[in-house]
Amino acid sequence: MVQFMSFASRSIPFIRLFGSVCCLLALTTTALRAKTIRWFSDPLKDNRTSSGAAMDGGFRFELGVFTGGFTPTSANTADWASHWASAQRAVYNESNRLFTAQFTVTSNASPFTAGAQAWVWGFGGTSGREWILFRALSWTWPEPDPIDPIGFDWNADDATQVVLGAIKPPGSPAILMRSAAVSNSAPPASTFNLWRVEELSDVALNGPDDDPDGDGIPNILEYLFGTRPRSRDALPVTPISIVEISGQRYLQISIPRRLDRPATLITEVSTDLALWSSGPTYTQVTASAPDALLVRALAPLGSATPRLFMRMRATP
Ligand SMILES: [Ca+2]
Numbered sequence: 001m002v003q004f005m006s007f008a009s010r011s012i013p014f015i016r017l018f019g020s021v022c023c024l025l026a027l028t029t030t031a032l033r034a035k036t037i038r039w040f041s042d043p044l045k046d047n048r049t050s051s052g053a054a055m056d057g058g059f060r061f062e063l064g065v066f067t068g069g070f071t072p073t074s075a076n077t078a079d080w081a082s083h084w085a086s087a088q089r090a091v092y093n094e095s096n097r098l099f100t101a102q103f104t105v106t107s108n109a110s111p112f113t114a115g116a117q118a119w120v121w122g123f124g125g126t127s128g129r130e131w132i133l134f135r136a137l138s139w140t141w142p143e144p145d146p147i148d149p150i151g152f153d154w155n156a157d158d159a160t161q162v163v164l165g166a167i168k169p170p171g172s173p174a175i176l177m178r179s180a181a182v183s184n185s186a187p188p189a190s191t192f193n194l195w196r197v198e199e200l201s202d203v204a205l206n207g208p209d210d211d212p213d214g215d216g217i218p219n220i221l222e223y224l225f226g227t228r229p230r231s232r233d234a235l236p237v238t239p240i241s242i243v244e245i246s247g248q249r250y251l252q253i254s255i256p257r258r259l260d261r262p263a264t265l266i267t268e269v270s271t272d273l274a275l276w277s278s279g280p281t282y283t284q285v286t287a288s289a290p291d292a293l294l295v296r297a298l299a300p301l302g303s304a305t306p307r308l309f310m311r312m313r314a315t316p
């Protein structure tokens with residue numbers, strides 16, 4: 001009896017100690033399950049748009065996968081954004097002419113399942129419709145690894161599968177990346193706050209109504225139009241026309257906008273440039289094209305309204 005008690009009292013601390021070591025090992029293993037993807041383009045390369053202009057700091061590059069078995073082609077660009085899952089975004093560095101980022105994979109939550117094809121999608125230009133999409137055959141989504149968390153270098157220079165645009169295009173040996181123009185297609189969306197962080201994080205005048213480059217276009221409209229907030233741009237054209245409906249003449253304005261830049265647009269009308277009115281009593285959206293909104297005044301021009309002015313405002 002004495003011997004049994006003695007055995008039990010010695011074994012309990014041992015079991016507890018063993019349990020603690022197990023917990024410690026499990027914690028250590030969990031903490032190290034990772035895999036790092038460094039994805040980048042080499043510095044100081046010649047990267048161009050389809051028109052031959054140098055890529056500017058308005059370009060974004062995203063690392064991600066397409067969902068639901070979607071296969072991107074140059075014919076289905078309008079459907080890319082709705083099937084795209086971005087893991088990380090990098091802003092193109094205009095000074096060093098590169099993009100670079102590092103993403104740490106810590107899980108394989110859908111759609112980032114092990115073995116999924118990984119792509120790099122670059123997009124930019126004033127309209128956001130200069131695109132490039134590429135990958136290498138070896139760029140497949142990895143599993144986080146408890147033993148070897150050091151990962152991969154995915155260099156644009158190694159891309160072999162290029163769906164849109166070109167990598168090291170034949171006949172232009174100096175160029176690394178060249179984007180292609182797409183139509184009727186929007187790139188991944190950017191909220192105003194994301195755009196503000198990417199473009200104006202180190203600028204004090206970064207509110208929607210501020211104008212740090214002094215070109216007369218407030219930041220919210222630079223965002224909406226796709227111009228750059230730190231370089232002077234010409235005010236985008238907002239054509240005004242007169243349309244005739246059932247013998248009546250109406251004022252109509254065309255407002256350029258980017259579908260990937262969600263904002264609230266308000267069109268206002270005035271007869272005296274002092275009192276401005278908006279809403280369904282005064283205006284009507286007559287067409288909503290991917291790159292422009294057409295808005296018509298509801299009051300016909302005539303003896304009651306001999307002159308009319310239209311203007312637009314935007315809020316994030
Ligand atoms: Ca401005």
Ligand SMILES: [Ca+2]
Binds near residue numbers: 215217222230231
């Ligand atoms: Ca500007």
